[in-house]
Amino acid sequence: MIQDYLILSIILFSLGILGVISRRNVFTVFMSIELMLNAANLAFIALSRLHESMDGHVLAMMVMAVAAAEAALALAVVILLHKHKGKLDTNVFSLLRG
Amino acid sequence: MENTATYLGLIPLLPLAGALVTGLLHMLTCRRKPLPELFYGVVGCIGPLLAFFFALVLFFHLKGMPAEERFLSHIPYTWFAVGDLRVDMGFLADPLSSLMLLFVTFIGSLIHIYSIGYMAGDENFGKFFSYLNLFLGSMLILVLGNGPVVMFVGWEGVGLCSYLLISFYSKERENVLAGNKAFIVNRIGDFGFVLGVSLLFWAIGAGGFDYLALQANAGSLTPGVGIAVCLLLFLGACGKSAQIPLYVWLPDAMAGPTPVSALIHAATMVTAGVYMVARFSFLYVQFPVAGSVVAWVGILTALLAAIFGLFQRDIKKILAYSTVSQLGYMFAGVGVAAYSAGIFHVFTHAFFKALLFLGAGAVIYALHHQQDIWKMGGLKEKMPKTYWTMLIGALALAGCPPLSGFFSKDEILFSALAHGHIGIWLVGVVVAALTAYYTFRMIFVVFHGQPRDQHAWEQAKDAPAVMTWPLLILAFGAFFVGFLNLPGLFGGGLRVSHWLAPSLVESHPHVGLGVELLAVFAGVAAFVVGITLAYRKFGKGATEPEYRGFARFAYHKFYVDELYNALFVQPYKAFGGVISRILEPKVTDLPVRLSTWLYRWAGNAFKVLQVGYVRVYALYMVIGLSLMSLILSQSIN
DSSP states (O other): OHHHHHHHHHHHHHHHHHHHHHOOBHHHHHHHHHHHHHHHHHHHHHHHHHHTOSHHHHHHHHHHHHHHHHHHHHHHHHHHHHHHHSOOBGGGOOOSOO | OHHHHHHHHHHHHHHHHHHHHHHHHHHHHSSSSOOOHHHHHHHHHHHHHHHHHHHHHHHHHHHTSOGGGOOEEEEEEEEEEETTEEEEEEEEEOHHHHHHHHHHHHHHHHHHHHHHHHTTTOTTHHHHHHHHHHHHHHHHHHHHBSSHHHHHHHHHHHHHHHHHHHTSSTTSHHHHHHHHHHHHHHHHHHHHHHHHHHHHHHHHGGGOSSHHHHHHHGGGOOHHHHHHHHHHHHHHHHHHTTOTTSTTHHHHGGGSOHHHHHIIIIISGGGHHHHHHHHTHHHHHHOHHHHHHHHHHHHHHHHHHHHHHTTOOBHHHHHHHHHHHHHHHHHHHHHTTOHHHHHHHHHHHHHHHHHHHHHHHHHHHHTTSOOBGGGOOOHHHHOHHHHHHHHHHHHHHHTOTTSHHHHHHHHHHHHHHHTTOHHHHHHHHHHHHHHHHHHHHHHHHHHSSOOSSHHHHHHOOOOOHHHHHHHHHHHHHHHHGGGGGOOGGGTOOOHHHHHHGGGOOOOOOOOOHHHHHHHHHHHHHHHHHHHHHHHHHHTTOOOOOOOOHHHHHHHTGGGHHHHHIIIIIHHHHHHHHHIIIIIIIIIITHHHHHHHHHHHHHHHHHHTTOOOOHHHHHHHHHHHHHHHHHHHHHHHO
C-alpha cells in the first residue's frame, strides 16, 4: 500500500528532474520544480500516515508555503528575464554577466 | 621634579609634530595652489624654537641640582618586552645629553631661520621644512634616548633624513646617486652598530638595557667580547661620522641644499658617532686597545681629509673635507679617553662649521649657484657681512687663539700628549697646520685678490637679513664659546669638562706645566705656519694651479672612490646581475612558476565542463546526488 504512494512520488520526482534537465523553456523548468516539490509532499504525507504522526503533515504545509513564496518570486524573475532579452529560452541566459 | 622631566618627551615631539603638519599640508596642497612660503617658514621654525626653549629650561634645571644628582629621566611608555629584553621608550637628560641638546636645538633653530631665505622660491619649500623638522626630531631622539635601542631609532631617523635631503634636488641624477651612496655606506656602519648592540645585549643585557644598567654591568664583560663590542660600535660611528674607511659619502653629500650641509653634514648628525662613543665611555675606558684604534683611525682620517682638502676647488667640498678632518680630531679625542675634550670640540665645531657652511651658502646664493672657488675672488668688498663672519669661522677652524676652535683643538692635542700618545699628537699638530692652510686658501681665493668672474662679481651682494642674522649669531658663538672651557693655564676652570664629568668616565692625568705649554705652543705654531704659507701662495691673488704628481693624486682623492668602485661596487653589481638573471628565475622562482602552470593547466582542463546552461548544472547535481546515494546505500548494507 505504502509502496504505491512512494513509487508514485518517485515517478513524479523523476519526471520533475527530467523536465529541469531537458526542457529549455523557463516556465516549463519552473513547473518541473513545482512538480518535484509536490512529489516530496506526497512522500511526506504517505510516510506520515504510516508512522501515525503529524510531523509529515507539518512539513508538507511548510513546503507548500515555501513553494507559494517561491512562485511569487520566480514569476517576477521570469518577467524580468523576459524584459531583458525578450526570450524565455534558458540557453540565452548562459552568461553570468548580463 | 616631575614636571621638568616630562619636557624630555616633549622636546623631540615638537619638531616631529612640525614635520607632520608641514609634510601633510605640503602633500595636500602642492598639486594645486601651494600655501605661502611664510606659512611653512613660521610653522617649521616654531618646533625647533620651542624645543630650544625647553632645552634651556631643562639645562638650567639641571644646573640648579647638585653635581652628582644631575640626572632626569622620563619614560612615557614601554616600547616592547620580549623575554629578557624590555625596552622603554625612555628619555634621559644628564650633563652630556643636555649639552648636546642645547646646541643641537640652538643651531637647528638658526639654520631653520636661515633656510627661509636660502630656499625662497623653491617649489618644494614645504617639503624641505618637513624633512628638516623630521631630522631635528630624530636627532633629539638620538641624543635623549636612554638606551642603545632608542638611540638607534634616532640614529636611523637621521640617516633617512640625510638621504632624503641629499637627494632633495632629485631632478638631477648625480644628486640621487649621492643620496644613495650616503645611505648605502651608512648601512654598512649601521650593520656594525646593530651587531655591537646585539652582542652587548647577549653579554650583559639581562640586567636591563639602558645606559645606567649597562654601565653597572659593564664590569662583567670579558675582554674579547668587550673589545668586539667597542669596535663594532665604532664601525657604526665610522659610517655616521665619516671616518676611514667609510668617509667617502660625506663629500658627495654636499649635493644637498647648503643649509642641510650645515645642519646635518657638519654640525649635528655627523657628530652622532662621537656622541655615541662618549655615551659608551664606560666601555671604552675598560678596553684601552679599542680606544687606541678609535684614536688612530680618527687622527689618520683627519690627516687624509686635510690632504684632500688642500686641493679641492668646490667651496662646499673644501668644507666637507674639513668636516671629516675635524671629526677625526674628535675621535682622536674620545679615543685617548679625553671624552670631554672630544665633546667640547663637537660643541665648538658645530658653531664654526655651521657658520662657515652658512657663509658659503650666502656666497653661493649671491653668485647664483656658483661653487667653484676659482671663479670667485674679491668678494670682500661686495659681501662685507659674509666676509667678516666667515673670517671668524675660518680663524676658529684654523685654531687661532683665542677663538673657540683653538681651545677645543688644543684640549684634544694636549690630552693626547698627556695620555702618552705622542704619535697621535704629532700627526694632530701637522693636521692643524694643514687645516689653517686650506681654510685660508679658501678665504683668500674667495674673498681677496681680483675678481675672476667680473659679471658675477658686480651682481654679488650680501644676503637678506633672515640669512645674515644667523651668521652674526653663529660668529658670536664661534668667537666666544671657547671661553666656556678655558684651561687652567689661561686662568679658566674647564667649566665644560666639569659639567660633563658626571656623565663620562674619564681620567685626567697630571702632567707638568711644560707639557701643557708645549701643546699650546705647538698648536699656535701650526696655525702660524699654515696661515703664512696660505698667505704667501694665495694672499695677493693667485691663478688656478696645474696639479702634478702628488698634488694631482690628492686632487683625485687618491682614487679611493675609483678603488671602492672597482673593489666593491662592480663585483657586487655583477653578483646582483647573476642573481637576477640566473638564480632568481631559474632556481628560486621555479616552484612558484610550476604551481601557477599547474593551476592554469587544471583550469583549462575543467573549463569544458563549465558550459553556462543551468540545466547542465542541474544534471551534474543529479549525477552527484545519485552517486552519493549509491555509495551511502552500499555502505549501509
